[in-house]
Amino acid sequence: IFFWRQHRLAARQKRQRRPAQGCGGAVVPLSQSAIPLEDQPSSGSALRSRVSVLILIAIWAITQFYGIFSPQLLDDMDALHVEAAREMVTRHDYVTLYVDGIRYLDKPPLPYWLGALSIHIFGVHDWAVRLPLAISVLVLTLYLYGFARRLFGERAGFYTGCVFATCVGPYIFTRFFIPDVMVALWLTIAADLILRMVAGIEEQGQARPWQSC
Numbered sequence: 001i002f003f004w005r006q007h008r009l010a011a012r013q014k015r016q017r018r019p020a021q022g023c024g025g026a027v028v029p030l031s032q033s034a035i036p037l038e039d040q041p042s043s044g045s046a047l048r049s050r051v052s053v054l055i056l057i058a059i060w061a062i063t064q065f066y067g068i069f070s071p072q073l074l075d076d077m078d079a080l081h082v083e084a085a086r087e088m089v090t091r092h093d094y095v096t097l098y099v100d101g102i103r104y105l106d107k108p109p110l111p112y113w114l115g116a117l118s119i120h121i122f123g124v125h126d127w128a129v130r131l132p133l134a135i136s137v138l139v140l141t142l143y144l145y146g147f148a149r150r151l152f153g154e155r156a157g158f159y160t161g162c163v164f165a166t167c168v169g170p171y172i173f174t175r176f177f178i179p180d181v182m183v184a185l186w187l188t189i190a191a192d193l194i195l196r197m198v199a200g201i202e203e204q205g206q207a208r209p210w211q212s213c
Contacts, residue, residue: 085115
């Protein structure tokens, strides 16, 4: 948040210092320009963005999608959580979790709903339950890319996505069925919305509804 605020302050000072060409050849300060400096389109930016996204998806496919087929289910929490998702499908009960016929109320239901949906579509396979985790890593990678790209530029966004996609942690913690990567995704979205809210208050005096634009 500190570096983000410093970046916004530097960008605001830069807009105020540099003049922009207005209508009819008049010089208009960039602070009064209709399009902020960082939002003005540049040639080739769309192509660079598409290439960056494709590279990040390729890295995800190598590190995550290929790896969902191994190892087999591990003891303890991995098998326990997968069994809870499987019994959702067999019992047709998507409200109360069960493991070996015993109520299991230790975790929130979203990961198990996604695991049960994957089992319903692809069948009872270990890779089917890991698929929602792998997709969550992809969504988080692209979200971090867009998050850093919006604040610090295309290169920063690409490097951010690459760093996360090649981290050891996301790879290890998606080898077994635990909701940690989904929690990281929602925390990242929440942090982004907080920064959007702060920016909206600084620029317009009030936050935008849902901070979604």
